[in-house]
Amino acid sequence: MARDTEDRAAGTHKAERRQRGRSKKKPKETRTVRVHTGHEHNPNRHYANNRIKTTKYTVLSFLPKNLFEQFHRFANVYFVFIALLNFVPVVNAFQPELALAPVVFILSVTAIKDLWEDYRRHRSDTEINHMDCLVYSRAERRYVERFWKEVQVGDFIRLRCNEILPADVLLLSSSDPDRLCHLETATLDGETNLKQRQVVRSFFDLDCEFDPLKFNGIIECEKPNNDLNRFRGYILHRSGSRDALYKDNLLLRGCTVRNTEEAVGIVIYAGHETKAMLNNNGPRYKRSKLERQMNVHVFWCVVILLLMCLFAAIGHGLWVFQYGDKRPVFDVLSPEGAELSPVVAAVYLFLTLIIVFQVLIPISLFVSIEIVKVCQVFFIHQDQDLYDEDSDSRLQCRALNITEDLGQTQYVFSDKTGTLTENKMVFRRCTVAGVEYSHDANARRLALYQEVDSEEEEVPPPGGSLRRDSSSSQQSSRVVLRSLSTKTHRRTGSRADAKRASILSKHTAFSSPMEKDVTPDPQLLDKVNECGGQMDFMRFHGQPVSQLPSDLADIMDFFMALTVCNTVVVSSPNQPRQKVRMRLESKSPVKTIEDFIKRFTPSRLTSGSSSSSSSSLATSRSSNRGCSGLLSSPSAESTLAKLQEEQAALGSAPPRYDGTPRSPEDGELRYEAESPDEAALVYAARAYKCSLVGRLPDQVTVELPHLGKLSFELLHTLGFDSTRKRMSVVVRHPLTDQITVYTKGADSVIMDLIKPPDTETSKGRRQKKLVLRTQNYLNLYAADGLRTLCIAKKVLSKEQYACWLQRHLEAETAIQGREELLFDSALRLETNLQLLGATGIEDRLQDGVPETIASLRQAGLQIWVLTGDKQETAVNVAYACKLLDPEEEILTLNADSHEACALLLEESLHYIQTKFLCSSSDQAAKAFLPNFAPFEVYPPSSSSPHSAAFTVHRLGLVIDGRTLAYALDQSLEDRFLAVARSCRSVLCCRSTPLQKSTVVKLVRNKLKVMTLAIGDGANDVSMIQVADVGVGISGQEGMQAVMASDFALPRFRYLQKLLLVHGHWSYSRLANMILFFFYKNAMFVALVFWYQFYCGFSGSAMIDQWYLIFFNLMFSAFPQLVTGTLDKDVSAETLQQLPQLYMSGQNSEEYKPYMFWMNMIDAFYQSLVCFFIPYFAYADSDVDVFTWGTPITTLALLTILVHLGIETRTWTWMNCLSISFSVSLFFTVSLCYNASCPSCFSPSNPYWSMQRLLQDPLFYLLCVLTPVAALLPRYFYRACQGTLFPSPVQVGRQLDKLPSETRRNILNLGGVEAGSAVRPVPHFLSLGTPSPEGPDENHQRAGLHAVDATEKDTLPYTKDAAKLPPEPRPRPPGDAEPRPPGDDEPRPPGDDEPRPPGDDEPRPPGDDEPRPPGDDEPRPPGDDEPRPPGDDEPRPPGDDEPRPPGDDEPRPPGDDEPRPPGDDEPWPPGDDEPRPPGDDEPRPPGDDEPRPPGDDEPRPPGDDEPRPPGDDEPRPPGDDERPHETSEALKTSAMSASSRAASSPRPPSQAASVQLPLPPDGDAQRVRYCRNSDHAVRPAARTQTDAVL
């Protein structure tokens, strides 16, 4: 080892010195682990040891610490203060000890809870601390079993397979021949795939077992931090050499060692300093909106309390004053015998009354709320509907105290990928070398999955309908088989069971059959085969492979790149987690420059910087591995020869040339990828027989058709990161022996890195054509909602590579600023690429997403989607998931400067105002078209409570990240919000995590609304944390989002039940409970207050102190806890079917401020009744204080319970039990108490009072009369309200009562009609005065106006149903279903899916001018019917025009020359049937010219014309005027898409675009601020906003 380090010394000298320099500057930022094995003791004792202690308390500290914590809650301090006040003799009201009881009770309940939790933590700590591991004992010179807690920093630990890591360990040795250690990190990040960790480089070549004794060095590394993905440092060997350390060397605590026999490491961070522990945050505490509101009212209670006290104190002062000097016998002197002046008496009394009236501040409220919330969390946890069988996971509530916020959410911010979509990437289509392969069969196969997925009933396998047109029949039969097997599962058990079983059995992420199976495109398959054949041929004939025709070579390279350029690990299922070894030669990836030099020995570089020591290292290494042969110049021949030998030796299946299915063991290879895209691409490549069969750190083995297994020497991997948006691998191509860089990444990035083609040569022209075409296809893919990736390659010469490598290694070893250096280094490599092709990967929508979104929207939730995806993809997914509606207009905001953005926002605002404020008649008009959209399911959100100013229109807003950045600027944010809030849906594309959170924060703070953020990935974490409610999807992207969230859901669709049902319930339960608490306490305390008038305001209470103190805690607590936990105002079914009911929570209808006051007034009324009925009944009698007070207490209790009964909506046996328990508890306690001690309980001496009372008929008469009299008004009010103006919730409740049959009918109607049908009176759901939109909305709902007009005050029961369209089901299955975007199947006519691209174009000229209101909606039914292909094409030139040069400006100038118009022609026919060819045009020629963005404007309209003539033909003549229109003004043209399957036959001219009637402004002088992307974004369904200077 010493030799090793010395060897390296020279090489790393330079880097080392720099490191040292840096590390000296900031000595405090690192930790140093010294290892001197000579010492008996570990020299690192001063670092935290591995004992973990997550407990908060120790035996001693528990009481003070817990109390201290509890006193953070103000209420506790208040109650303690009051209790202590009781100890002051002059003011004491109760027996001081007794007064302490409630506080002590509350405190101890909380303390016991804390103690119990802490104890559990302690037990679990102990368990963990006492786990065993093997630690090297310096004394015994061997590994001994130690407890985890005894592990210390600097200890050597031997890890065996399947062992859990006790601490963060630096990997020094591994039994794995590759010096790897495999880790399962599921507990850390939830990812189920194996991670590889590498032995520290200097120990890499250790051939013998690692001997800790020999280790002698200093490890310098970062201070403990919680960044799981970062670790850097270096080892300083005794020899003085240094070795950089990476996160790849660090094994994190909590992970499990897999696949590795044995590994040895040194502990770097232990115990609480491990990254896992640092990442462990406890549950989050948030304060819910309801609680904030409640606190306001608690404050009001305090005010009321003080007022009452003040009033009584003044009264007492006057009372004392009136007697003057004549002291009456009953005005007892103070204990000191001093006579109290009226003022002093009043002051004392004030304090006394604070004690007496303390009940007004509900001490038990806080505890009760906590209890109820815990129960709510329990029930949410237990809900079977929120359980996902596929992943065997259920909802987790991570925040315990904001359940009711779920019921008040107004804005939902959602991530797209993985949240709305499955994050199951499915390869859909690709384009290679400018030729598109549409993979029709593949598309059909996917459609099949979807059907199988979405259908619940048994349906004959649709295989019959699945006809093969051109591809091989085997493929077809495979697909059918697949569906059959799925079906079989479903017969035997539930489908989900089967799915889960399959998932469990395979333990592999990203491997659902859907993802694994790709049906190859026959054309491409042929080409691949041909290519393989040719290469094989060439190989045998000794021809250089580079002579391959370039398109074939591209295809080959394309698949090579798909196969190689990733980090997928191959494993075989038979021996789980056992990697498939296909090792041909042993080599490590190039890690040092020497290494590289060695490998490429016969090059000039040898003379460079290499030293003898380094070469000796290399030699020794290679000799160790016995691979010296490699040192000789490796030629393609020799490699191939070796390959063939190897093949023969392994006896692997011979390469297949035909389309026969692969052999089973081959097909069984499993790929474990870090991201689903990667897996999808690898599976896709496998479908083309380019299978990845093995991956080692230094080599990738690929099996190719005809060529068999090839192994690529992996020289370098530049991993994917989100800033670069690409990854690259550097390999040595075994056939050409070239150093090749394969890069794949986001198209926007890759396209910029493409080497500008040289137009001089034919090759260059070809390249250019390829790039242009690929770009076209990319646009197509994006328009289909596919995720696009570009594949590119680059061939490096050895010199170039060496040069790059050198600098890269320097960057790698840098400690400071390593990230930036690495980034620069990567940038140097990834330039001048040669584009190979692009892939389109489909990220399927999750089940039920459109339905969930529709229903959430019906519930009045504003849904914003914030995604990092590109605009086109996002828009299309938004359509697919019904976030955007083809019906509605879309404002697209793309600006590239602050001013432009400002202008755009101004425009949009203006547009919205003019359009929607002036056009209410428009809406009215549309409403009266009887056949309007029977499937219209959305209630316009304007029925939500926002005042008219915030009316939400049927508008969608699409904004990209850059514009968003401007819009979020302080000066513009208000305008942005004004625009965004009036749009029904907002889509932010290409937004960064920071922007996501800024948007959420902005909306939350400025609009004062409740926000919910839902996401699944690390990029959503900030958004989740900022929102009021953060929801994480526990999906495939790790656990970070879940860790940050308040609630973790397995699927997006569960959000519906979580919000609509549990949120609603939680809110309504808690709101009612809190209101009830206020009422109860006020009512109870007011009794004592009234009494003050009859006791000289002396602070006396007729209610025994025991009752007064324990009334809240004992007698009246249980029923309301039960009600608060179990009450259901409306059944879950109704809540889900009538999402409108959710609005009651959004509007805080259960708990409005006025309700608090109403409750207070009611409380005072009731207490008056409860006080004065006994008062008069016992007036001028011989009743004594407590014989009179006890009935009053009883009456109050009964009244309160009956009140609760009136407010209880759902009576179960629990309610009855709790109420009777309360009553009997009261009587039992009072009987016992009154019988227990004749002389205790001073000052009250209630001995035998209750017993006497029970013999008194008067008592019973009072008990009957008083509650009735007290509750009469409320009961009457409730009855009237239930009849005259029932709230929607009450109507929902009425629905619950109906027989199921009737109910179903009504609910079906209700679903369609957005709830308005259920309103007995028109204003029913519109809450108060009908807003301007009110009636309109009603009418917008399908066919509703008829009902409304005729039967306005009733529920539309069955008879009404007849009037409605015959099939009013809200969602006809399969009909409105989310179709995979870009689904190519011939669409059935009338299919109403949201893609009307361009179909409304062919309209008479002039139609799109500021249209008469009401024009654009009742769109003709046949509009988007099977339209002739030509129908789609005619995109008016004007349409394209406003489109800015597009997203591509980052492209270096000179990149794309003006494309010849005819460039696009040679498309494979039939490729894109459903898609309008016009879709591709969005980039008008000349658009791509290297122009600065703003300067391409003054283009004559005719500029766009140079277009294939055929393109324009089908266009109606009038369309040509559009250029004129567009240029005429600064305008916002809103083109709402065609209607769905609406019925009334209307001329197609109705589809329209709306333009702002703005003053024309310089005909041709337009500056484009609005930069719509250059891709076709559903051209018709978009508003383009152009700003004209």
Added chain:
Amino acid sequence: MMASSYNAKEEDGHHSGASNNGGAGVVKSKKPDNTAFKQQRLPAWQPILTAGTVLPAFFVIGLIFIPIGIGLYVTSNNIKEYEIDYTGADINDACYNCAKNFSWNSTTPCLCSVPFTLEQPFESNVFMYYGLSNFYQNHRRYVKSRDDSQLNGDRSALKNPSKECEPYRTSEGKPIAPCGAIANSLFNDTLELYHIDSNGTRNAIPLVKKGIAWWTDKHVKFRNPGGNSNLTVAFQDTSKPVNWRKPVFDLDPSDPENNGFINEDFIVWMRTAALPTFRKLYRIIQKKPSTTPTLPSGKYVLEITYNYPVRSFDGRKRMILSTISWMGGKNPFLGIAYITVGSICFFLGVVLLIIHHKYDTRNNSADIPS
């Protein structure tokens, strides 16, 4: 695995553990149990408050309450009650002089007599009350100013009364028995009732002083220290309350059983009244065995030994003669209240009926699906 998942697990454990009352979490699959309780599907009754559903309740309540009210009212009206205010606030009053001159410090009793006429004979047992008005026996410090242990016969409390009794705890260095303001302000007027028959002779009406206190008070709550043996000895070393003329063991010279803390007048006084205008049972005039009314109609004279000054606080003193019924003394309020509430219910029922008829009919018919 343990360490990192530890908190998350612990969270989970906490949730399911804390809330899982039944330990349902032990199943291998995390699938929640399908029980009615956990799925919140307990069988339930969901009353809906609408005019239609509620109006029967109103009618029923009305129909029940009104007869009860009438019954109560009639009962109350059958009770005979006679009340004399003998405060002597007015100059024409018989006790004006007594009231004017008398204070707690007066040593000589002042006597006055008030004649009155009963128009109607009082049947059955007649209860004689004294009533005080404007006397805040429920004043907070007053109510507290007693020592129940002392009254219960606790010797140590006798010698060392509770602090609550301050400033009536000790006098002249000796503990006061009974201590406290309540005891100190014991009502000490003596009322005697004479019937003046047709020939003008004054017949003293026998007033029974036994049984005016609660049985439990007399026998359980109030106890003399050391039993009833020798009260003088028992109460030695204590002093009488300041306002008292006689020590506690000498309250009722006529009946040694009625002395000390178990003196019934004392016990009745010690049960502090709830309201500032109150009456306390003073004596019982027992029904005669013969058929003659207990108090035949005619002239009576109330002889008062005026000991209790009330002028300082504008108090009034009354003597009340009342018969009682099963529901206590005369109080028409409850009957009227029942009748009122019953009528209101009935009226609201009618209103609801109208509402129901006008607005709720569809709803109702909807309940019966066609």
